Amino acid sequence: MDKESPRIGVFVCHCGLNIAGVVDVKELVEFAKTLPDVVYAKDNRYTCADPGQEEIRKGIKEHNLNRVVVAACSPRMHEPTFRRTVSEAGLNPFLFEMANIREFSSWCHQSTPKEATEKAKDIVRMAIAKAKLLQPLKEIEVPVTNKALVIGGGIAGINSALDLAEMGFKVYLLEKNESIGGHMAQLDKTFPTLDCSICIEGPKMVDVGRHPNIEIISFADLVSASGYVGNFKVKIKKKPRYVIHENCTGCGECKEVCPIEYPNEWDINMGVRKAISIPFEQAVPLVYTINMDYCIECYKCVDACGARQAINFDQKPEEIEIDVGAIIVAIGFEEYLPYADPLYGYGKYDNVITALEFERLILAAGPTGGKVIRASDGEKPHSVVFIQCVGSRDVNKYEYCSGFCCMYTLKHSVMLKEKYKDNIQVYVIYTDLRSDFKGYEEFYNRAKKGGAHFVRTKLENRSIVEDAKTKNLIVHAETMGGKPVEIEAEMVVLANAAVAVQNATELAEILNISIDANGFFVECQPKIRPTETDTPGIFLAGACQGLKDIPYSVSQGSGAAALAATVLSKPTWIIAPLVAKVNEDICSGCGVCESVCGYDAVKIEQINGKELAKVTEGLCRGCGICSAACPAGAITMPLYTKEQVIAQLRAVLEKVK
Amino acid sequence: MPMKTQKITTDNQLIIERRHHAKTYKLTIDQASCVGCELCSLICPREAIKVTKKPKIEGEKAERPTIDVDEAKCHYCGMCVAICPYGAVHVAVDGENISLVVEKESFPKLIREISVDTTKCPTDCKECEEVCPLNLIKIESNSIKAQVTVEILKERCPCCGLCDVKCPEGAIQVRRIFTGKLRIDQEKCPSECRDCLDACPITGALFLDEKDKIRVNELFCTYCGVCKIVCPEEGALELSRSTIRHTPIRSGAWNKALEKLASTLEVTKELRGKGKKRAMEAVKKRLETRRKQIG
Ligand SMILES: Cc1cc2nc3c(=O)[nH]c(=O)nc-3n(C[C@H](O)[C@H](O)[C@H](O)COP(=O)(O)OP(=O)(O)OC[C@H]3O[C@@H](n4cnc5c(N)ncnc54)[C@H](O)[C@@H]3O)c2cc1C
Ligand code: SF4
Numbered sequence: 001m002d003k004e005s006p007r008i009g010v011f012v013c014h015c016g017l018n019i020a021g022v023v024d025v026k027e028l029v030e031f032a033k034t035l036p037d038v039v040y041a042k043d044n045r046y047t048c049a050d051p052g053q054e055e056i057r058k059g060i061k062e063h064n065l066n067r068v069v070v071a072a073c074s075p076r077m078h079e080p081t082f083r084r085t086v087s088e089a090g091l092n093p094f095l096f097e098m099a100n101i102r103e104f105s106s107w108c109h110q111s112t113p114k115e116a117t118e119k120a121k122d123i124v125r126m127a128i129a130k131a132k133l134l135q136p137l138k139e140i141e142v143p144v145t146n147k148a149l150v151i152g153g154g155i156a157g158i159n160s161a162l163d164l165a166e167m168g169f170k171v172y173l174l175e176k177n178e179s180i181g182g183h184m185a186q187l188d189k190t191f192p193t194l195d196c197s198i199c200i201e202g203p204k205m206v207d208v209g210r211h212p213n214i215e216i217i218s219f220a221d222l223v224s225a226s227g228y229v230g231n232f233k234v235k236i237k238k239k240p241r242y243v244i245h246e247n248c249t250g251c252g253e254c255k256e257v258c259p260i261e262y263p264n265e266w267d268i269n270m271g272v273r274k275a276i277s278i279p280f281e282q283a284v285p286l287v288y289t290i291n292m293d294y295c296i297e298c299y300k301c302v303d304a305c306g307a308r309q310a311i312n313f314d315q316k317p318e319e320i321e322i323d324v325g326a327i328i329v330a331i332g333f334e335e336y337l338p339y340a341d342p343l344y345g346y347g348k349y350d351n352v353i354t355a356l357e358f359e360r361l362i363l364a365a366g367p368t369g370g371k372v373i374r375a376s377d378g379e380k381p382h383s384v385v386f387i388q389c390v391g392s393r394d395v396n397k398y399e400y401c402s403g404f405c406c407m408y409t410l411k412h413s414v415m416l417k418e419k420y421k422d423n424i425q426v427y428v429i430y431t432d433l434r435s436d437f438k439g440y441e442e443f444y445n446r447a448k449k450g451g452a453h454f455v456r457t458k459l460e461n462r463s464i465v466e467d468a469k470t471k472n473l474i475v476h477a478e479t480m481g482g483k484p485v486e487i488e489a490e491m492v493v494l495a496n497a498a499v500a501v502q503n504a505t506e507l508a509e510i511l512n513i514s515i516d517a518n519g520f521f522v523e524c525q526p527k528i529r530p531t532e533t534d535t536p537g538i539f540l541a542g543a544c545q546g547l548k549d550i551p552y553s554v555s556q557g558s559g560a561a562a563l564a565a566t567v568l569s570k571p572t573w574i575i576a577p578l579v580a581k582v583n584e585d586i587c588s589g590c591g592v593c594e595s596v597c598g599y600d601a602v603k604i605e606q607i608n609g610k611e612l613a614k615v616t617e618g619l620c621r622g623c624g625i626c627s628a629a630c631p632a633g634a635i636t637m638p639l640y641t642k643e644q645v646i647a648q649l650r651a652v653l654e655k656v657k
Numbered sequence: 658m659p660m661k662t663q664k665i666t667t668d669n670q671l672i673i674e675r676r677h678h679a680k681t682y683k684l685t686i687d688q689a690s691c692v693g694c695e696l697c698s699l700i701c702p703r704e705a706i707k708v709t710k711k712p713k714i715e716g717e718k719a720e721r722p723t724i725d726v727d728e729a730k731c732h733y734c735g736m737c738v739a740i741c742p743y744g745a746v747h748v749a750v751d752g753e754n755i756s757l758v759v760e761k762e763s764f765p766k767l768i769r770e771i772s773v774d775t776t777k778c779p780t781d782c783k784e785c786e787e788v789c790p791l792n793l794i795k796i797e798s799n800s801i802k803a804q805v806t807v808e809i810l811k812e813r814c815p816c817c818g819l820c821d822v823k824c825p826e827g828a829i830q831v832r833r834i835f836t837g838k839l840r841i842d843q844e845k846c847p848s849e850c851r852d853c854l855d856a857c858p859i860t861g862a863l864f865l866d867e868k869d870k871i872r873v874n875e876l877f878c879t880y881c882g883v884c885k886i887v888c889p890e891e892g893a894l895e896l897s898r899s900t901i902r903h904t905p906i907r908s909g910a911w912n913k914a915l916e917k918l919a920s921t922l923e924v925t926k927e928l929r930g931k932g933k934k935r936a937m938e939a940v941k942k943r944l945e946t947r948r949k950q951i952g
Contacts (some may be wrong), residue, residue, distance in 0.1 A: 296913075297909040300761060300762070353658060353678075357659070368678065375658035
């Protein structure tokens with residue numbers, strides 16, 4: 001084919017009126033015909049539609065075309081479509097070039113159709129100049145390991161793992177804590193239906209624990225990851241539990257004899273746990289853990305465990321390596337604790353708590369046995385003020401809306417009113433109440449009917465002062481109209497912002513995916529590809545991609561599983577051959593390419609006794625930075641060769657000459 | 658309310674507190690009873706207790722060392738409560754005095770064996786009340802009924818045995834909690850220095866001989882070790898404990914504490930043989946079965 005002289009076919013698309021409404025399509029076709037090596041040109045109303053594609057296939061056959069140019073929209077959308085079309089007609093899919101005359105001309109020059117047509121001609125001329133120099137390329141095929149890694153065992157990760165396991169894939173579920181469950185396992189009830197949180201999540205957690213295709217790797221951290229789609233290698237470090245997983249029956253006899261009590265993070269330190277214990281009753285896996293920071297090594301637990309011999313004080317951290325084909329990141333969110341914000345007195349006033357603390361307080365299995373009581377005197381409060389947007393929607397803290405706090409506050413108000421009836425006054429200080437999505441507005445109405453008072457105030461000018469004697473709290477705010485509001489409450493609950501997980505940055509670096517300014521993982525495309533990352537084979541689920549409540553975390557968890565399955569279900573994965581190519585005769589092994597590559601895709605290696613740049617095709621994204629940086633010009637991008645780019649420039653500058 | 662910790666120091670008490678929403682832990686050190694010895698700080702598993710020598714003021718008597726507890730480190734296990742021979746430390750959970758480690762039999766109680774046969778007491782005798790260096794004895798006598806009651810604040814008694822020795826009738830019998838050795842190297846002991854003598858809470862345990870040299874009367878020494886802390890001269894004072902009378906126990910934590918308390922090799926070994934050896938063996942056996950399982 002190389003030697004063959006080019007026979008180019010040009011297909012100009014109307015895109016309905018998107019292009020044809022501005023650009024003179026007929027004139028463009030006639031113009032194309034005048035260009036050297038163009039043997040056929042034709043216009044279509046919708047080239048991407050079936051008849052349009054058929055025209056291309058027909059053109060190739062009838063005119064013996066060996067290069068095809070489609071002048072239409074952005075290649076982002078339909079380049080893959082047309083590559084497929086030309087290959088169906090027997091042409092190498094890479095002997096195809098797209099000229100974007102919609103975004104680059106008709107859309108941006110709507111008021112000047114004549115000039116738009118001239119610009120479209122330039123764009124087509126350039127595409128043809130490049131098309132002449134196109135070479136057939138072969139797609140790259142890599143094997144796929146059909147196992148998945150899910151990072152984070154919250155409700156999102158749990159769903160990803162279960163779905164993949166049900167599809168028949170082996171799944172490793174990595175959880176940094178002792179148990180899976182995430183935030184949902186800490187909640188009492190869930191909006192908008194008020195079903196018991198652990199009662200609906202617990203069975204799922206048990207399913208995860210029992211599923212033959214799922215291996216939970218809990219109390220462990222991701223250390224490193226390498227490789228590419230279909231072929232990731234990850235290293236995981238398991239922290240020692242000092243309890244042998246296989247021998248522990250979860251009976252809890254050890255806990256009974258253990259003398260040491262330490263703050264239970266699971267209860268937001270509102271309660272305590274034993275030095276040997278599980279964080280909560282429904283923990284999965286049900287394996288006890290000794291916290292060596294607190295253990296006094298009295299060995300009472302060893303005695304209690306007896307013949308089961310599950311306790312091993314010699315356990316060491318263990319590093320394991322696993323191979324997977326796809327990775328789902330589902331590490332959730334954390335809380336912003338407003339210690340440093342003097343407005344709310346959190347940490348200073350006994351009776352100011354966060355919403356998550358409130359969940360633990362009202363939960364029957366919580367540290368107070370479900371009694372909502374004040375820390376200052378152990379009494380049930382008669383008035384509670386909920387304050388919304390603490391840290392959220394605040395340009396000085398977190399500009400975004402945390403998304404689920406309005407709804408959980410409605411939930412808390414309903415629960416309090418239903419539990420204590422007229423014995424409690426409930427106020428909600430809010431700025432905007434967000435109750436979109438299914439069943440949420442109805443829930444808002446239920447809360448209003450329930451008797452909670454909703455007080456709309458500005459986000460600014462709020463403050464809380466404690467009455468030193470009664471330990472009551474005087475809440476000050478300002479209505480939208482500027483009138484002062486003052487409410488005395490026996491307890492204040494803050495809807496504190498939800499924030500990105502602290503070590504998300506570290507994880508992003510290990511996995512080579514991006515995070516945004518707020519620390520949430522960046523999706524490939526916010527509207528149509530919200531579950532994919534820019535790194536093929538790595539997907540996102542749950543609150544770590546952007547704050548979302550349980551139903552939406554669950555949905556995205558399942559979505560990520562489906563996407564991962566698109567990789568795992570194939571024996572091999574095809575990578576477009578748009579990767580950097582090294583000319584070994586010219587390469588001097590200087591290493592500039594290695595230093596500029598953002599994906600670790602090019603490395604200097606010893607090849608036949610010579611230091612040479614070597615590209616790992618699975619990792620290369622074809623960005624071309626190495627090619628531009630190479631001082632010797634030894635690296636080419638197969639679809640953007642120097643010759644092709646120069647030919648395009650010549651073509652557009654021809655007129656100027 | 659998130660978890661809160663705080664420390665309050667008053668003239669007679671040092672209090673640290675950890676408050677959870679529904680549970681409060683409190684440790685109190687009674688400054689008057691605390692002699693500033695090293696025992697609690699030696700065994701504290703979190704190294705939360707620091708005993709520091711007070712800087713000496715020229716020409717004045719040496720003061721007792723000061724005690725401080727790190728509220729961020731303490732986890733209220735109650736080992737200090739159990740070991741303090743002077744009963745100066747208390748831990749309360751939700752207002753109730755308790756030593757969690759003693760309660761769960763992870764740590765022994767000291768045995769204070771004091772018996773008084775009041776039938777031997779003459780109604781006019783107050784010898785023991787007078788000699789008790791810590792003022793723990795109260796005598797009430799009823800000369801008409803020829804009855805004497807002797808009340809001893811047992812939980813604060815280090816069992817120095819002064820009353821036992823001094824009782825003219827042999828009515829009190831005290832068994833020592835700690836036995837051991839305290840030696841003063843007269844070569845190294847600076848001749849003008851009286852620091853240990855000043856700090857020692859037990860009258861007569863240390864005394865000046867006719868040549869103005871400090872001597873030990875091991876009959877009364879409680880081996881608490883405060884003398885060692887205040888002694889300015891390295892190696893001038895040598896202290897070792899050999900036995901501690903305590904309730905029977907099988908606990909690794911106690912064995913560890915014992916290693917720190919008792920420096921005599923034989924004692925450590927003997928006690929190890931009792932408890933830790935078994936635990937060690939158990940661990941070894943466990944590892945072996947596991948290895949077999951894997952292999
Ligand atoms: C007070 C409060 C009340 C709420 N009430 C409701 C409600 O009623 N209804 C509702 O729909 N939503 C509610 N929500 C929101 C709900 O909690 C979230 O939607 C949900 O938890 C998101 O699930 P997730 O799996 O994405 O994240 P998470 O629940 O945060 O789970 C993430 C998991 O990943 C683990 N992890 C984190 N980092 C790593 C790492 N580096 N490596 C390995 N594992 C890691 C974590 O330990 C955790 O197990 C509430 C939230 C709050 C704060
Ligand atoms: S969800 Fe409601 S309370 Fe939470 S940040 Fe958004 S608006 Fe504020």
